[in-house]
Structure formats: C-alpha cells, structure tokens
Amino acid sequence: EAGVTQFPSHSVIEKGQTVTLRCDPISGHDNLYWYRRVMGKEIKFLLHFVKESKQDESGMPNNRFLAERTGGTYSTLKVQPAELEDSGVYFCASSLRLPTVDHEQFFGPGTRLTVL
Amino acid sequence: SQQGEEDPQALSIQEGENATMNCSYKTSINNLQWYRQNSGRGLVHLILIRSNEREKHSGRLRVTLDTSKKSSSLLITASRAADTASYFCATDAYHTDGSSNTGKLIFGQGTTLQVKP
Numbered sequence: 001e002a003g004v005t006q007f008p009s010h011s012v013i014e015k016g017q018t019v020t021l022r023c024d025p026i027s028g029h030d031n032l033y034w035y036r037r038v039m040g041k042e043i044k045f046l047l048h049f050v051k052e053s054k055q056d057e058s059g060m061p062n063n064r065f066l067a068e069r070t071g072g073t074y075s076t077l078k079v080q081p082a083e084l085e086d087s088g089v090y091f092c093a094s095s096l097r098l099p100t101v102d103h104e105q106f107f108g109p110g111t112r113l114t115v116l
Numbered sequence: 117s118q119q120g121e122e123d124p125q126a127l128s129i130q131e132g133e134n135a136t137m138n139c140s141y142k143t144s145i146n147n148l149q150w151y152r153q154n155s156g157r158g159l160v161h162l163i164l165i166r167s168n169e170r171e172k173h174s175g176r177l178r179v180t181l182d183t184s185k186k187s188s189s190l191l192i193t194a195s196r197a198a199d200t201a202s203y204f205c206a207t208d209a210y211h212t213d214g215s216s217n218t219g220k221l222i223f224g225q226g227t228t229l230q231v232k233p
Contacts, residue, residue: 004158031219043159043204043223056220091159095219105221107151107159 002026004108006092012114018080021111025074025094031055032075033095033105034067038088046090049075082115089113122205128230135192137227139205140185146208148181149221150190153202162190162203197233202226 005024013019025032034046046065047057051072060067064083069075079086089112093105123138141148147166151159165172165181165188172179178191192199206221 006158033220035221035223040225042225043206045220045222048219059220093159104149104161104164106161109158 004092004094004106006090006108006111008111009109010112010114012116013082014116015084016081018078019082019113021077021079021090021092021113023075023077023092023108025092026096026106029094029096029106030072031095031097031105032069033093034075034077035059035091035093036088037091038085043091046077079113082113084115087113087115122203122224122227124227125225126228126230128232129195131195131197131231131233133195133231135195135199135229135231137190137203137229139188139190139224141188141205141207141222141224142186143207145183148179148188149206150177150179150188151204151206151223153204153226155201159204192229195229195231197231200229200231202228 004026007022011019030051032049035043036046037043045059047060047067048055049069052069064079066078089110091107091110093107095105127135129135145167147164149164150162152162153159163174163177163179165179167183170181176193181188188205204223204226206223
C-alpha cells in the first residue's frame with residue numbers, strides 16, 4: 001500500500017511568488033490534515049479535511065494560504081504571495097478513522113519550502 | 117501556550133545506552149502519541165498510549181503516561197545509531213464543548229536525539 005506522498009519535496013521561491021504544494025493521501029482515507037514546522041519550532045496544525053469538506057481550518061495563519069481538496073482525493077495548499085516567514089516544512093497526513101476514536105495519522109515526507 | 121513540550125530539547129548518547137525523553141501537556145487528552153522524524157524525512161508513528169493506560173511497550177520502546185502530572189516519557193533501550201532522529205509527542209485536541217476530539221494533533225517542539233556509534 002502506498003503511503004502519503006507530497007510534491008514537491010523541496011521548493012525555493014522568492015518573496016511575493018506563488019507556490020502550490022500537493023498531497024496525495026493513502027487511498028480510502030477520508031481524513032486529510034496539513035501541518036507545518038517553521039524555524040525548528042513545534043509542528044503546528046493548519047487544517048483538516050473530511051473528504052472534500054474543510055472540517056477545521058483554525059490553524060491557517062492568514063488569507064495568503066488556500067487549501068483545496070476537490071473530489072475528496074488529493075489536496076493542494078497554495079501560498080500566495082509567499083513571505084519569508086512561510087519558510088518551513090509542510091507535512092500532510094491522512095487517517096482512515098473518524099477522530100472520535102483512536103486513530104493513527106500517517107504522515108508524508110513533507111515539502112521543504114524556502115522563501116528568499 | 118504550548119501543548120506537548122519535550123524535555124530535553126537535545127540529547128546525545130553512545131550506542132547501547134538508553135535514551136529517555138519527556139513530554140508535558142496542558143489539557144485533557146484522549147491519547148498521546150510519539151512520532152519520530154529522521155532528517156529530511158516524514159514523521160513516523162511510533163506508539164499510541166490511551167489516557168487510561170499507564171505504560172506501553174513496543175520493541176525497544178517503552179512509553180509511560182501520568183495523567184495526574186500531565187506528562188509522558190519515551191524510553192529507547194539499547195540505542196542504535198539508526199535511532200538518531202527528532203522525537204515528538206503529540207496529543208489530540210478536544211472541541212471546546214468537550215464533546216469529542218477534533219482529530220488534529222498538537223505537537224511539542226521535539227527532542228533531537230543523537231546516538232554516537
């Protein structure tokens with residue numbers, strides 16, 4: 001079974017440019033999460049999809065970030081325009097079970113974003 | 117405020133020694149999980165311990181949970197160079213009405229473990 005995949009693995013862009021990150025969850029996983037780790041700090045939750053619906057987007061830092069999951073399969077996270085403080089590693093995770101029971105989230109390898 | 121703060125932030129030991137990492141959290145939890153991140157790679161789930169459990173083992177890993185102190189520890193016995201990684205604890209988060217957990221995980225800053233061969 002293929003795990004969670006993310007693309008690209010590394011992106012270097014200039015301030016003001018746009019970047020789109022992609023996440024392909026494990027097939028059949030309705031729950032998809034985005035997290036990020038900036039400047040060696042803790043990993044922080046960004047948002048949670050259940051199928052194509054945004055269940056919780058309380059962690060999205062501002063309106064420069066837009067996440068979509070059309071069709072309930074893969075998800076994209078667009079940053080427009082990118083700022084220096086957006087640099088970090090963006091992780092995607094998916095899980096099969098609903099959050100009301102114990103569930104393991106399977107993480108992808110992450111996308112390292114560098115904004116110059 | 118942070119949930120899931122790890123202690124120590126960095127740990128360096130010799131191969132064969134045991135490594136102990138601690139994690140503290142602030143709110144009620146349903147479960148606590150430990151993850152590992154090798155350099156440049158994703159997070160790997162290590163172990164989950166429920167709030168009604170006190171100790172759990174998985175191979176060379178031993179996790180304890182003390183809900184009265186809101187703390188957990190991860191012990192890696194007979195460490196190997198391949199155990200070199202960052203280790204994170206993560207707790208689930210409840211809805212504000214306490215009805216159920218939200219699904220999102222709250223991570224600490226992690227402990228960076230270096231095991232020297």
